[in-house]
Amino acid sequence: MTATTEALKAKDYRSGIRAVWCPGCGDYGVLNSVQNAFAAHQLPLNSTVCVSGIGCSSRLPYFLKTYGFHTAHGRSLPVAAGVKLSRPDLEVVVFGGDGDLFSIGGGHFPHIARKNVDLTLVMMDNHIYGLTKGQSSPTSTPGTVGSITPYGVPDTSNVNPLAYALTYGATFVAQGFSGKPKQMDAILQEALNHEGFSFVNVLSPCLTFNKVDTTDYFKAAFIDLPEDHDKGNLVAALDRAFNPPAGKVYSGIFFQTRKPTMVENLRAINKKQKADKNMDLNIAVDWFKP
Amino acid sequence: MTATTEALKAKDYRSGIRAVWCPGCGDYGVLNSVQNAFAAHQLPLNSTVCVSGIGCSSRLPYFLKTYGFHTAHGRSLPVAAGVKLSRPDLEVVVFGGDGDLFSIGGGHFPHIARKNVDLTLVMMDNHIYGLTKGQSSPTSTPGTVGSITPYGVPDTSNVNPLAYALTYGATFVAQGFSGKPKQMDAILQEALNHEGFSFVNVLSPCLTFNKVDTTDYFKAAFIDLPEDHDKGNLVAALDRAFNPPAGKVYSGIFFQTRKPTMVENLRAINKKQKADKNMDLNIAVDWFKP
Amino acid sequence: MSDLIIRIGGEGGEGIISAGDMIAQAATRSGLNVLTFKTFPAEIRGGYAMYQVRFSKDHIMSEGSGSNIFCAFNKEALDKNRADLKPGTVLIYDYPDGDIEEEVKIDGVHCYPLPMSRIAKKDLEMYRAKNMVALGALSYMFDIALEELKDLLREKFGKKGEQVVATNLKAVDAGINYMKEHQKKTDPFKMGSAGKMAKDVIIISGNEAAGLGAVLGGCRFFSAYPITPATEIANYMAQWLPKLDGTLVQAEDEIASLANVLGASYAGARAMTSTSGPGLSLMQGLLGLASIAELPLVIVDVQRGGPSTGMPTKHEQSDLFMACHGGHGDAPRIVLSPENVADIIKLTAEAFNLAEEYQMPVLVLSDGSLGFRTESITRPDPASFKLVTRARYTGGEGFRRYEVTPTGVSPMSQPGDDVAGAYIATGLEHNESSNPNFTPENRVKHCDKRFKKLETLVKNYHAPELQGDGNADVGVISFGSTMGVSREAVALARAEGLKVKALHPRLIWPMQVEHIKAFAATCKTILVPECNAQGQLAELMRGVTGINPVSYRLYDGLPFSPQQLLAKIKEVM
Amino acid sequence: MSDLIIRIGGEGGEGIISAGDMIAQAATRSGLNVLTFKTFPAEIRGGYAMYQVRFSKDHIMSEGSGSNIFCAFNKEALDKNRADLKPGTVLIYDYPDGDIEEEVKIDGVHCYPLPMSRIAKKDLEMYRAKNMVALGALSYMFDIALEELKDLLREKFGKKGEQVVATNLKAVDAGINYMKEHQKKTDPFKMGSAGKMAKDVIIISGNEAAGLGAVLGGCRFFSAYPITPATEIANYMAQWLPKLDGTLVQAEDEIASLANVLGASYAGARAMTSTSGPGLSLMQGLLGLASIAELPLVIVDVQRGGPSTGMPTKHEQSDLFMACHGGHGDAPRIVLSPENVADIIKLTAEAFNLAEEYQMPVLVLSDGSLGFRTESITRPDPASFKLVTRARYTGGEGFRRYEVTPTGVSPMSQPGDDVAGAYIATGLEHNESSNPNFTPENRVKHCDKRFKKLETLVKNYHAPELQGDGNADVGVISFGSTMGVSREAVALARAEGLKVKALHPRLIWPMQVEHIKAFAATCKTILVPECNAQGQLAELMRGVTGINPVSYRLYDGLPFSPQQLLAKIKEVM
Numbered sequence A, B: 001m002t003a004t005t006e007a008l009k010a011k012d013y014r015s016g017i018r019a020v021w022c023p024g025c026g027d028y029g030v031l032n033s034v035q036n037a038f039a040a041h042q043l044p045l046n047s048t049v050c051v052s053g054i055g056c057s058s059r060l061p062y063f064l065k066t067y068g069f070h071t072a073h074g075r076s077l078p079v080a081a082g083v084k085l086s087r088p089d090l091e092v093v094v095f096g097g098d099g100d101l102f103s104i105g106g107g108h109f110p111h112i113a114r115k116n117v118d119l120t121l122v123m124m125d126n127h128i129y130g131l132t133k134g135q136s137s138p139t140s141t142p143g144t145v146g147s148i149t150p151y152g153v154p155d156t157s158n159v160n161p162l163a164y165a166l167t168y169g170a171t172f173v174a175q176g177f178s179g180k181p182k183q184m185d186a187i188l189q190e191a192l193n194h195e196g197f198s199f200v201n202v203l204s205p206c207l208t209f210n211k212v213d214t215t216d217y218f219k220a221a222f223i224d225l226p227e228d229h230d231k232g233n234l235v236a237a238l239d240r241a242f243n244p245p246a247g248k249v250y251s252g253i254f255f256q257t258r259k260p261t262m263v264e265n266l267r268a269i270n271k272k273q274k275a276d277k278n279m280d281l282n283i284a285v286d287w288f289k290p
Numbered sequence C, D: 001m002s003d004l005i006i007r008i009g010g011e012g013g014e015g016i017i018s019a020g021d022m023i024a025q026a027a028t029r030s031g032l033n034v035l036t037f038k039t040f041p042a043e044i045r046g047g048y049a050m051y052q053v054r055f056s057k058d059h060i061m062s063e064g065s066g067s068n069i070f071c072a073f074n075k076e077a078l079d080k081n082r083a084d085l086k087p088g089t090v091l092i093y094d095y096p097d098g099d100i101e102e103e104v105k106i107d108g109v110h111c112y113p114l115p116m117s118r119i120a121k122k123d124l125e126m127y128r129a130k131n132m133v134a135l136g137a138l139s140y141m142f143d144i145a146l147e148e149l150k151d152l153l154r155e156k157f158g159k160k161g162e163q164v165v166a167t168n169l170k171a172v173d174a175g176i177n178y179m180k181e182h183q184k185k186t187d188p189f190k191m192g193s194a195g196k197m198a199k200d201v202i203i204i205s206g207n208e209a210a211g212l213g214a215v216l217g218g219c220r221f222f223s224a225y226p227i228t229p230a231t232e233i234a235n236y237m238a239q240w241l242p243k244l245d246g247t248l249v250q251a252e253d254e255i256a257s258l259a260n261v262l263g264a265s266y267a268g269a270r271a272m273t274s275t276s277g278p279g280l281s282l283m284q285g286l287l288g289l290a291s292i293a294e295l296p297l298v299i300v301d302v303q304r305g306g307p308s309t310g311m312p313t314k315h316e317q318s319d320l321f322m323a324c325h326g327g328h329g330d331a332p333r334i335v336l337s338p339e340n341v342a343d344i345i346k347l348t349a350e351a352f353n354l355a356e357e358y359q360m361p362v363l364v365l366s367d368g369s370l371g372f373r374t375e376s377i378t379r380p381d382p383a384s385f386k387l388v389t390r391a392r393y394t395g396g397e398g399f400r401r402y403e404v405t406p407t408g409v410s411p412m413s414q415p416g417d418d419v420a421g422a423y424i425a426t427g428l429e430h431n432e433s434s435n436p437n438f439t440p441e442n443r444v445k446h447c448d449k450r451f452k453k454l455e456t457l458v459k460n461y462h463a464p465e466l467q468g469d470g471n472a473d474v475g476v477i478s479f480g481s482t483m484g485v486s487r488e489a490v491a492l493a494r495a496e497g498l499k500v501k502a503l504h505p506r507l508i509w510p511m512q513v514e515h516i517k518a519f520a521a522t523c524k525t526i527l528v529p530e531c532n533a534q535g536q537l538a539e540l541m542r543g544v545t546g547i548n549p550v551s552y553r554l555y556d557g558l559p560f561s562p563q564q565l566l567a568k569i570k571e572v573m
């Protein structure tokens, strides 16, 4: 280990592995912003852990120099929770796709969010399953065509990731766009700053398989949240998530609040129980004396 | 089959099997209201299917005379969807507990709701795992004690079933209480009437294991939704779900809207494809001619 | 008298379980060994509940065969047990004025009516004390720990006030007095005291033992989802982990609980989950991830009647196939098989050492019989538990997380180590540096590396315990709680002069092929008794060793009895 | 020349796959048989892609051994295949002006440079046409379906306009002309026409075959979650089911998709899901529910490299243990093993009949080799597919859903039948009326009933196919695509006069023990080749039949080649 006091630059977070995404994939932009945000916070390379599921987006941790865990499809959040709750000293950041986090992994999201587990979750939302070559995802617009939905997605409505996260009790909820790097940098920095569970949905177009929700489409649709948006009001945030102006999508920080985190809650319990790593184990045995 | 034109009474829906719940369990009241609602709609015994997961509450289908499927823990909704989507002629009603539907089964709920699958879901919410003898559930109030949470549930917030269902896109969302049978009868009748996915959360106290959220507690807490509540406004419904008066819980119908159901959506696709049960299968084979 | 089995049966909720627990505890205090066996109703309320205690001055190996004394709290219990009331046994039953309507006469059975309901209701005006009346009668009639029982009552109910203590003592006395006054003892059963209790005895259930074993094995992270019959393990961990500054998570399902454990293990913790069959089925995919990412972790599976929801409260040993071979792909695992409660402590603690040493998932296969039973055992000494920890990265450039080594084991780094140790744990096939790599050569190299660890383990692991020696007509091999039954049956057979042996492996997967073959070479017939329908151990053993055992299967929700097994041994001789 | 193998390799995205598809289709039209083999890169973009076509005038049994002709689109492809360029083979490669920097000379290899990049870029001004240049060259040099290829081009690109057709034809001609002008053919390979295509030929991939088989087997409900390499099955079903007024669901995960299928089956549908290992792992719990609730359903598992995410695009046969024995408890299942694409159609259709007849889950174990390959096969006649439907409740009082019968099979009612047929399907152990019942007698009765169905099946199912006769030195038994390789290797061995036989079972679980034993009795050595690391079939076979085969395992992500297997046969002789 070479002790260095020099500031880490964005590029210092990049591993030697070449990113395997298609040319033009939105995920490149996310990777850049992540490096920028990490550098802004000077996250230590050796005590930051990037966790992901399976999907194009979930390959991101390989391209960073930090520790990481490329888990199984849909399981990034509970794995990350295991890392964080057993090692609160680590900074844990989670990456994944819309299918990974809201389809197969959709059962974990509410619980990690409502427990306010101290994680930063960055979702790369391309409204499609990229890695498996173009099936509709839960965030796909109803009616769009995917390989298993050749006559259009028959679902009445799709997942609204922001509204879901808000309802689940996430204490930081924001939306960015890979085509708006400055704003994304700022949002990711805030998210890393936040104590508790933070969720950042990044619209990150899939050039190869999503011919409907393209970069141009998002470019036209993205507008900033109104200046007077009240970040502390849950119902107002839900309203913004559900009811943007027709044909538009809001970006920015929808909601932020400070609540006890899971780490804090567990610490409080341990403290009350006079937690002692070196407790005499004879006590635990003698509890069974007849 | 004995053809009968006589009206079915509530008791005609009851099977010969003795309900196995503890004396005083809220689930008895739910069973009664279900029988009443079935009778009110004269649901045919032979084409109604009651589906459940695993838990005390999930035993309910045994006590009815209709067809039924007591599935696996957490899997009632996707099994029920399979029944309904393959056989739209059947009336399918789903029963389960707060653990079954929001813990292990929590990954299915959003998708069944947002697809607006034509099911009626009745959840018996006792804020506890009854069958496994008293662990805290996702709807347990933070801080309450359960067998695996002897020092209190460390979660920052708990599941708000109504808000979740609303956010998921359920087209009918209501809350009842086993101690208010009249209102519950009315709600269940409406729910059965509704075309699309309807969710009824019934607060159904567990006498044996939940010593905090008891019948008396709910009796005191339950208040009707204000007369002027707008059932057609999603954000207003969310506001009611999230922000009842301090110490109170609303009962009644929070939200109702008519949207195309999954059965309708799939039918539309089939129609466009000129669906024909007796299609000449040679066509499907010859598609592979070189 | 050195061995006595008392069974109490009645309606769930009548205090059967607490009465049984109490007499077991009192007996332990009096210096006796105890081993209990319970069956619960499937429903929360109502239904038949049964509690059996086996008492002995010697070491107890199993639930035993049938019972000597049956105490019927109601008619249903009597009916269910009538077939077991063999000549020479004793029946105590609630009569008159209970729901048993006639006096019971069974040829050769010593029948003592005891109006426990009436005494409780009328004399004591507290129906709940019925179980104490029965306890008094039992304790008195068979000379079991009467003083200890009264002491225990005083301690137990002390907190609830003098009044409660007095009522309960009165109930016990009422039971004693009724028997004294109305019944003449015609049976020969008399346990007697074993003198003084040894100083280092504890009384503990199999599930608690798994918790204690985990704590002694250094487990400090635990995540689980409730499930019968494993929940008590989580209850124990929940109580103690915070005191040890550990972490406990009640997860949203079993997939999440194993995922939590994987994360904690990656970050360096000794981590565990506990579950039963339905949960273990859900964990199969992530178990494969643990295998390929080479992460140490422990799972205790308390098997129950399957498949699907099956028979949640019943004993079975039908998860063995899944434990060894469940999940997709080729994924090495270690499966341990504890024989009794003391063994659970030992093996659960050992599981952590093996997990750490070989960097893979270790399953401890408990079962309904073991999980629910209580045993008096020698107090384990925490100081005797030595922790083996994973081979650790020690810093420096050029680190490769999955370096191929002669043992298959490579040093692990973890977050917080230096940057050169950083790697991405992954479920993809990877090269030594943990980067995805699917070339044929790399694939074979790393697959072999992972299975090499099993070879190393088999080489290093102690030989399975041998019971008996020389050449034998029958050699018994079994796993889990059936090992205890086998041990007893083989002891009985040998006492009869039969040439019978047994092998008691703790490491059930990977199989210790050489040891099993050597054992088999000394036996004319190998008999494999197990509590499942397919003969899972027999098939696996045939598959791996080529030995062709006689498979003996029981799958009615109950454990084998030693007599049942003895009869089979004689049959195959 | 009756058999030729051409391999094209290059960067994913250079049209390798479409070029391969086209020449396979054209060759089929010219009356040749084809069997293809592809490998994809693990990533979406970039990485090495390979497409191999085997052409023959005779029936093709496997991918074959190595290739005769290799066409390298770039340097990476050349490097990866250099070791396979044996004397006597042909190399066509992009030179000059591609990324291969020097002329290639390999002893004994016929090397033809072809500047495909340059021709496409410079002469045609359309880099994308590179693959067409190569196609023209290949078709011309080895006399494969040149006219059919041009016709196909016209049809394929016709919709895109005259211009596109013209450019592509020009590219093909450019390839032809370059070879004509610059290369002198030194190799002996010349496929030639097979005359006219038989009238009843189709060309279809293994995954499409599973879809077609399902449709022909009466499947009208399908639910799945996308997964490599099984997604194409769902794609096919998605396209056709609506036309047949069936129902298709893209579910939120594999658990949901199997749950959907269970519900549909309960309600009366012939229902199916398709997946690969990671999905099948998640389905284990619900598979047990299907077993105990006795619900017919079909799962096609296209196996890939495991465990965990493993090697998603690679071939493997490592889900056999899980298919037969995954999940908790004792749960009967049927597992079928197709040898080739035609077999997939037949067995997938048959799977529905077996599921209905025996009321249990039937798994069709496809694999990466089968799923991705394309074969020209005899067109299946829909009229020849007879549907067997479940035994149905016919009305009347006293119906018991799980009536114990001599075959184990009991009639099923379904919603919409009369009220007397109503029952609660359940994962709990139950009595004949489907009410929960955990008594020991009931348990044994119903567990036996469920396994009785497997006995009935084994009795009724046709004998496994035998290749060869008399006594043999080596008898080969394998499953899935390895059966095709075995068939070819055994044919080669027999052509050499060796005493070798093979057994090709379609029913892989339950095992047809008597047939296997009878076969083994005629062989000195049984050899079990399979594509997994543990020797899963060998272990199961040993476990169930007691026969001790030689296990031959390949787990590098590739299928066996017939020559590889032939060598092993000789080795164990």
Ligand SMILES: Cc1ncc(C[n+]2csc(CCOP(=O)(O)OP(=O)(O)O)c2C)c(N)n1
Residues within 6 Å of the ligand: A054, A055, A056, A057, A058, A073, A096, A097, A098, A099, A100, A101, A124, A126, A128, A129, A130, A131, A132, A137, D225, D226, D227, D228, D254, D278, D279, D282, D309
């Ligand atoms: C259990 C399981 N089921 C299915 C898959 C196949 N699979 C891999 S990634 C993926 C979805 C990818 O979509 P998304 O999460 O949106 O990521 P993207 O590729 O779009 O970034 C699927 C279905 C798998 N790996 N494991």
Ligand SMILES: Cc1ncc(C[n+]2csc(CCOP(=O)(O)OP(=O)(O)O)c2C)c(N)n1
Residues within 6 Å of the ligand: B054, B055, B056, B057, B058, B073, B096, B097, B098, B099, B100, B101, B124, B126, B128, B129, B130, B131, B132, B137, C225, C226, C227, C228, C254, C278, C279, C282, C309
């Ligand atoms: C896969 C699996 N995990 C765990 C269980 C154990 N289990 C049965 S019911 C239940 C929870 C019951 O709680 P709830 O759904 O709220 O129903 P209640 O009994 O309170 O009505 C659990 C954890 C199971 N049957 N299957």
Ligand code: SF4
Residues within 6 Å of the ligand: A020, A021, A022, A024, A025, A026, A027, A056, A057, A126, A130, A131, A205, A206, A207, A208, A209, D044, D045
């Ligand atoms: S397939 Fe789509 S999401 Fe995946 S790398 Fe390519 S552009 Fe990105």
Ligand code: SF4
Residues within 6 Å of the ligand: B020, B021, B022, B024, B025, B026, B027, B056, B057, B126, B130, B131, B205, B206, B207, B208, B209, C044, C045
């Ligand atoms: S345990 Fe609770 S939920 Fe279950 S039957 Fe008893 S009172 Fe009802």
Ligand SMILES: [Mg+2]
Residues within 6 Å of the ligand: A055, A097, A098, A099, A124, A125, A126, A127, A128, A129, A130, A137
């Ligand atoms: Mg996506």
Ligand SMILES: [Mg+2]
Residues within 6 Å of the ligand: B055, B097, B098, B099, B124, B125, B126, B127, B128, B129, B130, B137
């Ligand atoms: Mg509950």
